[in-house]
Each structure stands twice: as C-alpha cells, then as structure tokens.
Amino acid sequence: MGRILALGILGTLACAQVTFAQTGSVTGTITTSVKGRAPVRVTIDEKICGNELPDEAIVVDAQGRLANAVVILTGVKVAVAGETVLLNEKCRFAPRVQLARPNAAVRTTSKDPVLHTTQALHESGRTIFNVALPMPGLNISKPIGAAGTVRLNCNTHPWMRGWVIVTDDAAAISGADGKFTLENIPPGTYEMRVWHESLKGAPQKVTVVAGKPTEINFQLK
Amino acid sequence: MRKIDEPTVSVEPMDFTDCKLTTAEPDADWERAIAKGGPGVGLSPLMPAFEDSLTAEQIAGFVAHMRGFCKEGGWPSGNTNFPRPIVTEKAFPENEFLILPAISHDREWELAGVYEQRFGKRSMVEFEVPVQRAGVDEIAIAFKHAVHASGFNIVSLGLETAFLRDTTVFEPFISAGSMLRDWYLQGQFKIELPADRAKADRAIVYNAYVGHDTSLAPTTWTLGVELNGENHELALTPQVRKGITGTGALAASIGVMLPLNEREEQGVRWVGYLLWEFLEPLRARK
Numbered sequence: 001m002g003r004i005l006a007l008g009i010l011g012t013l014a015c016a017q018v019t020f021a022q023t024g025s026v027t028g029t030i031t032t033s034v035k036g037r038a039p040v041r042v043t044i045d046e047k048i049c050g051n052e053l054p055d056e057a058i059v060v061d062a063q064g065r066l067a068n069a070v071v072i073l074t075g076v077k078v079a080v081a082g083e084t085v086l087l088n089e090k091c092r093f094a095p096r097v098q099l100a101r102p103n104a105a106v107r108t109t110s111k112d113p114v115l116h117t118t119q120a121l122h123e124s125g126r127t128i129f130n131v132a133l134p135m136p137g138l139n140i141s142k143p144i145g146a147a148g149t150v151r152l153n154c155n156t157h158p159w160m161r162g163w164v165i166v167t168d169d170a171a172a173i174s175g176a177d178g179k180f181t182l183e184n185i186p187p188g189t190y191e192m193r194v195w196h197e198s199l200k201g202a203p204q205k206v207t208v209v210a211g212k213p214t215e216i217n218f219q220l221k
Numbered sequence: 222m223r224k225i226d227e228p229t230v231s232v233e234p235m236d237f238t239d240c241k242l243t244t245a246e247p248d249a250d251w252e253r254a255i256a257k258g259g260p261g262v263g264l265s266p267l268m269p270a271f272e273d274s275l276t277a278e279q280i281a282g283f284v285a286h287m288r289g290f291c292k293e294g295g296w297p298s299g300n301t302n303f304p305r306p307i308v309t310e311k312a313f314p315e316n317e318f319l320i321l322p323a324i325s326h327d328r329e330w331e332l333a334g335v336y337e338q339r340f341g342k343r344s345m346v347e348f349e350v351p352v353q354r355a356g357v358d359e360i361a362i363a364f365k366h367a368v369h370a371s372g373f374n375i376v377s378l379g380l381e382t383a384f385l386r387d388t389t390v391f392e393p394f395i396s397a398g399s400m401l402r403d404w405y406l407q408g409q410f411k412i413e414l415p416a417d418r419a420k421a422d423r424a425i426v427y428n429a430y431v432g433h434d435t436s437l438a439p440t441t442w443t444l445g446v447e448l449n450g451e452n453h454e455l456a457l458t459p460q461v462r463k464g465i466t467g468t469g470a471l472a473a474s475i476g477v478m479l480p481l482n483e484r485e486e487q488g489v490r491w492v493g494y495l496l497w498e499f500l501e502p503l504r505a506r507k
Binding site (some may be wrong): 037039040041043106117118119123127129130131132133134135138140155 | 224230258262266267268269270271273274275282397
C-alpha cells in the first residue's frame with residue numbers, strides 16, 4: 001500500500017515537472033523619466049498619520065525604476081487566487097496597488113486607531129462598497145465586482161489612495177526595483193499591456209517560449 | 222511639501238442641530254443609514270456602512286447621541302411618524318403633496334389634490350381640492366396639532382373646514398397612532414357639522430388602520446387594512462404601500478374599499494395615493 005502511494009506521489013510530481021517545462025515566464029523592468037512628487041502634508045490625525053507622508057502616485061528610484069505599475073498578459077487566464085487584503089496602515093493603503101480576481105471577496109482591515117473608511121469605486125464612478133473601520137483589527141469582506149480598475153478612497157483622509165486591478169488575466173505588479181515576473185505562462189504570442197495610476201505606456205507584443213524567461217521592458221511617461 | 226485641498230466628502234452633511242430636520246424621521250431610518258451607509262436609505266455612498274464594525278446597540282447609541290444635538294424641547298418624535306393610510310388622517314404633521322384618486326365600480330371617479338405644510342413644532346395646515354367628473358364643488362382647509370407625541374404614541378387634534386357651494390361643513394377630528402411590536406396602529410374620529418343642515422348632513426366618520434412593513438428599507442412594501450366607517454356604513458380597505466424612490470420621499474399606495482354593509486349604497490371603490498414628501502429630512506440641507 002505504502003509503495004503504491006509513493007509511486008502515485010512520484011507520478012504526480014513527474015507530471016507537474018512536465019507541466020512546468022511546457023510553460024515559460026516573462027520578466028522585465030518598468031522605468032520612467034518622470035520624477036516622484038513632493039510629500040503630502042497631513043492635515044488631520046497627525047498623531048497617528050505623522051506630519052507628512054510620501055506621495056505614492058509615482059514611486060520611482062534614482063535610476064528611474066518605477067514601482068506599482070501593473071503588467072497584464074491579455075487573454076492568459078490563470079486560476080491562482082490568493083486573498084486580497086486592503087490594509088489601512090499609517091494612513092495609507094499598504095500596498096497601494098493590488099490584484100484581485102473578478103467577484104473575489106476582498107478583506108478590508110486597519111491597523112490605525114483612527115476612523116478610516118474604505119470606499120471602492122468602479123471606473124464609472126459607481127461605489128462598489130464603502131465600509132467604515134472605526135478601530136483597528138476589524139476584518140470586513142466584500143465582493144470587488146467585475147473586471148476593471150477599482151479606485152480606493154478614504155473619506156476621512158483625502159490623500160489616501162489605493163488601486164485594485166480586477167482581472168482574471170495573468171498580471172504582476174512592479175516592485176520597488178521596477179521589476180516584475182510572470183511565471184507559468186503557456187508558450188505563445190500575446191499582447192502585454194501596462195497600467196499605472198498616473199503614467200502611460202504602449203502595449204507590446206511578447207512571445208513566450210517554454211522553459212526560459214522572455215524579457216520585456218516598458219518605459220512610461 | 223504639498224497640501225491636498227480636495228474635500229474628504231463632496232456631499233455636505235445635514236445640520237444635526239436643526240430640529241426641524243432631525244426630529245421628523247424614526248430612529249430606525251437613522252440606524253439603517255449608519256448600518257448600511259448612504260445607499261441603504263437612497264443617499265450618497267460617501268456615507269460608509271458601519272454594520273460590520275459596530276453592534277446594533279452601538280449604532281442605536283449613536284442615534285441617541287445625534288438626537289441630542291437638537292436642543293429644543295417640544296418637537297414630536299419621528300418614531301411616531303407612521304406610514305400614511307389611504308383614508309385615515311395620520312396624526313404626525315407632514316410636508317407633503319398628495320394626489321388621491323378614487324374610482325368606483327360604476328366608473329365614477331374623484332381626484333383629490335392635497336398640500337400639507339408643517340408650521341411651528343407640532344402643527345400643520347392642509348389644503349385639499351377634490352375634483353370630480355362634474356368639476357370642483359368643494360375646497361377644504363384643515364389645521365392639525367400634535368397634543369401628545371412621545372415614545373411610539375401620538376395624538377393630534379384638528380379642525381377641517383370644507384367649503385361647499387351652498388354651505389360650510391366644520392369637521393373637528395382626533396387622530397392617533399401607536400406601534401405594537403412591528404405593527405402600526407392608527408385611528409381617526411371625526412364629526413361633520415354643516416352650518417346649514419338643510420344643505421348637508423351631519424355625519425360621524427371613524428377610521429382605523431393596522432399595517433406592517435415587509436422590510437426596513439425606505440422602499441419597503443407596507444401591507445395594511447383599514448376599517449372605514451361613516452355613520453352606519455362600514456367598509457374594509459385592504460391596501461399596499463410602497464416607497465418608490467430610494468429615500469422613500471415618493472411613495473404610492475393602492476387599496477380596494479369593500480363595503481361591509483349597505484353594499485348597494487356604497488359600492489366597491491379603488492382608492493390610493495401618490496405622495497411626495499417635499500421637505501425630506503434625511504436629504505434636506507440648508
């Protein structure tokens with residue numbers, strides 16, 4: 001019995017290996033020549049929020065590498081779905097940009113001992129939900145709705161801004177070094193588009209081959 | 222360093238110290254606005270929902286606190302502002318326009334236009350013009366004053382004066398309302414006293430209503446039944462009312478008046494109203 005089970009596990013692993021070898025990956029760096037913005041002066045709840053906060057509308061390092069940009073491989077459906085958590089921390093949405101699957105329940109929570117509200121707005125301006133978080137540690141789950149770009153506001157702190165890209169396509173967010181990686185992509189030629197809350201970049205064609213990474217870079221302005 | 226001047230909310234909150242605005246609605250409506258946020262009562266989504274972060278007791282506590290911003294005594298409690306029955310005159314003073322159609326089984330019809338305007342803390346004046354196939358042969362003006370309104374109980378005294386073509390009819394009345402669990406109970410007793418008894422008859426009018434909301438939303442269906450009496454004629458009027466707009470400021474009601482006796486004399490009548498609460502407290506701002 002034990003031997004059969006072991007063989008079964010080995011067989012499964014072997015199949016998984018094969019699956020891996022049949023897919024490729026896309027990596028790249030997102031850059032811009034646009035400079036970051038001046039910090040924002042905090043005008044309410046300074047004891048919790050501090051006196052100033054960085055304006056994260058453009059997060060760029062000295063080399064022009066841009067964070068919080070989202071690359072999306074149009075038409076490549078992926079099933080993986082971790083929970084999306086909208087965390088209010090030190091009077092900002094942390095992280096500022098996130099991904100979610102269409103109609104997924106997203107969890108809203110706060111670490112700040114201050115009244116936050118998390119208002120999720122559809123591209124049309126329609127409110128998807130607006131929940132109050134009057135104290136830290138609460139967890140409120142709400143469906144995020146259909147595919148699209150959802151903007152997050154806080155009705156008590158006007159500088160707070162967050163974004164949820166709702167898609168069932170393969171997507172990744174650039175890190176502080178401007179880099180992104182998309183793995184387990186079936187070979188083929190796709191269109192890759194890039195989204196950023198304040199900058200724009202043209203879509204590019206990308207050809208994914210099995211077993212090795214394809215590099216593609218974006219320059220936004 | 223930059224300062225973001227964008228306002229946190231683009232919809233100005235109402236002035237909670239203005240008693241005229243903050244006393245007219247039941248606690249349940251305010252609790253719903255806090256629990257469900259603005260959209261729960263047909264208002265702006267800028268008002269967030271607190272139902273996942275506060276208990277019902279905490280929300281009720283907030284409402285009690287907010288009621289305290291009105292520092293003047295004497296305003297009737299919004300908890301006594303019950304949904305209007307079709308025939309029974311409600312006790313709570315309102316700011317409303319109404320159209321009340323009535324169609325009898327033999328196709329005779331009447332359409333009454335009513336304008337109600339609050340004044341002072343507890344009073345209301347009402348103008349009514351009924352239109353019939355033959356035209357207008359009556360106009361009426363009424364005053365009403367809430368002599369008691371606390372908890373879920375209200376009693377009002379009123380005088381309606383109907384100016385007919387050949388005489389005037391004075392109609393003193395008493396209206397009352399109460400709540401028993403989730404049921405609205407409303408009643409009215411009126412005496413019609415014509416100045417010239419040769420031109421119009423004296424009458425005793427009595428109405429009683431019991432009703433029930435099917436949900437807590439302003440768009441709720443309210444199911445009710447009235448017992449309508451005039452002298453010895455009795456009718457039963459099952460009816461349904463519905464808030465049409467999200468805030469419930471526009472509402473409609475329809476019912477059928479079924480005679481319980483004197484069937485030939487009374488006949489079956491379809492009755493109803495379309496109501497517009499023009500000074501809608503939840504939305505009104507200075």
